[in-house]
Amino acid sequence: MSDTPKYILVENYIKKSIQSKTLIDKLPGERSLAKELGFSYMTIRKAIENLVDQGVLYKIPTKGTYVNKDGSNKKKTSTIGYFLDSSIKSGISSPYYSLLLNAIEKEAAKHDYSVVYFSDTSVGRLKKTLSKLDGVIATCFPRIEDTILDIKQNVPIVVIENSAADKTIASVIIDNFNANVESVDYITSLGHQNIGFMMGLDDSDIGKSRFAGYKHGLQKNKIELNDELVFRGNYSYEAGIEGAEYFLSLQNAPSGIICANDSMALGAMQKFHQEGYDVPTDISIIGFDDIDVASQIVPKLTTIAAPVDQIAKNAFDILKDLINGEEPEQQHVTLAANLVIRDSCNKLKSDVAA
């Protein structure tokens, strides 16, 4: 005698019958099934009740019990979540994160997964949401690592943007450091020496490594770091405006500015224009992310293109492995991000004159 309850056996039997198409549409009545299978009526009922809860069957009172053909059995319905910390400035409406979500949706759709987005960190509510998800892709920031650990308790997770302190958590990030080195290389190649950096919050890998890339780029190009040329923002458009004000207030304003993201670059460009400076004639600007608007504004923004499609693909592939209980080929992926040169940088004026 097995120790699995009989109603489970009955459940499995019914499921199998559905898969093998022995059972197509309507089940025999509960009483006849009981007789047929040799279990009691109530046992059969319990099994069927569970299957109804699971969505495998549905009932019409006084008519009978039927197989639910709505996908739920033909192909395991899979849904993954995209989690973005709600404390992110303007949340999902921030252009970069909505871009990421869109990329993940597209990638997931290819594999017949659907995606829901959620941002709630309240553990109680989280559980409710998670219970219906097969896996989660989360944008990771240090302040929400606890939440991420919570999620990991419930479903497989892979983290993007920043890697987690806990290295057992799979991650897909981009090479922020070398990306910004490339930016510095490029802008110095145009003759700029006085190069400002508009950094974001340095509470994350992203913040730190983009800044580190800037510093290393200067060093590589034999330019000394000048603390005055570093402005600390918070990635927002408004911060970009403030940053521009700050740089303009300097005795020795930079001729080129590298921004830690596009939104700040946009803010800076707006402010410069307002103050009568032309981008790129007077000031060159480089962004980071390559959000949609970057190429839609005048001048088109030269920026580091975050490979969102690649990020989505890699993250999804890993997640899929985790969901299927397989070992992913790589737990930690770092993708290259390269500069796309558009119209927001010019040769240094004096160089042009020369």
Added chain:
Amino acid sequence: MSDTPKYILVENYIKKSIQSKTLIDKLPGERSLAKELGFSYMTIRKAIENLVDQGVLYKIPTKGTYVNKDGSNKKKTSTIGYFLDSSIKSGISSPYYSLLLNAIEKEAAKHDYSVVYFSDTSVGRLKKTLSKLDGVIATCFPRIEDTILDIKQNVPIVVIENSAADKTIASVIIDNFNANVESVDYITSLGHQNIGFMMGLDDSDIGKSRFAGYKHGLQKNKIELNDELVFRGNYSYEAGIEGAEYFLSLQNAPSGIICANDSMALGAMQKFHQEGYDVPTDISIIGFDDIDVASQIVPKLTTIAAPVDQIAKNAFDILKDLINGEEPEQQHVTLAANLVIRDSCNKLKSDVAA
């Protein structure tokens, strides 16, 4: 004798006891409860089993049954969904819809609701997602009314952007018609007579009424409609570029253009700039939506500001009533949307000269 099953009565009794704090932590044993309440053991069991399924209680075998304090009862954990048809151009990463989602999130957060976004129209998967939601706010387009009806089968829904053909579905929309009349009024007040319209798809209320507003505005200002000055786009940035090309190709190009949304306005501005025309000196442009970038670009875009916060508030209020089984004050709300004047329109050149 009431016709509600006894196990439901027991469920309610237990729930009430929890709310009134008569029941705090541990339940009496199933057998004692049965004796106490005068129902049979199995009836009590069924009630408790259901409450466990609902997350109200949890059990530890051989120890007892306990009240689940994890938020789930202290304040009914509520999650609403935001549904956006996945066929929308660039989906949730389209600036306007991500703005809407963000507004809904903020409004919901005020009332301690959390929001998930989903876009899947596959009915099977939909069910799975919906089963965990208390209500849904959906952007409505004619092509997805079937899906919306499906959703309505499962949870309360209120629809935004367009109202549904089925008038039993609550809706919150904006007054697209009068908004565009205002645009025409404004642009004619600057002297423009040759006014182009870049319309979106006319398969929806939005498309139709924005166009109708344009036509009525012309009529109101005694300008005859010229079919040549109407370009049909699909709301995308790329369509804006095409539209600009089209208008430039005309014998008698318009001096001002009203666009059915901001993205097309952006595309047009880009193209005009590329072709050496200055906005607003040579051509005036008005958008619709007031997405974030509208005020972040140069020149800042004059546009109709969709009152997203109001839309979110109204939709949420109605939805909350529906969720609570109350009659909402209004089933159908239309909000005013007004022009915000920025820098993308100038007086007509000839007028300036005069």
Added chain:
DNA sequence: TAATCGATATGCTATATAGCAAAAAATATT
């Protein structure tokens, strides 16, 4: 004092039975 044993309480599974209401099918009646 410490270990052992046993009674007890707990939730879990399984079975049998009995009646209800609604729909469908079969039968009888007009």
Added chain:
DNA sequence: AATATTTTTTGCTATATAGCATATCGATTA
């Protein structure tokens, strides 16, 4: 042939009982 009536089938609720496994507590024993 059409209608009315009865019977059957269906799922649903409710109850009673009986044994299982595990944990806990208390008394007993070494």
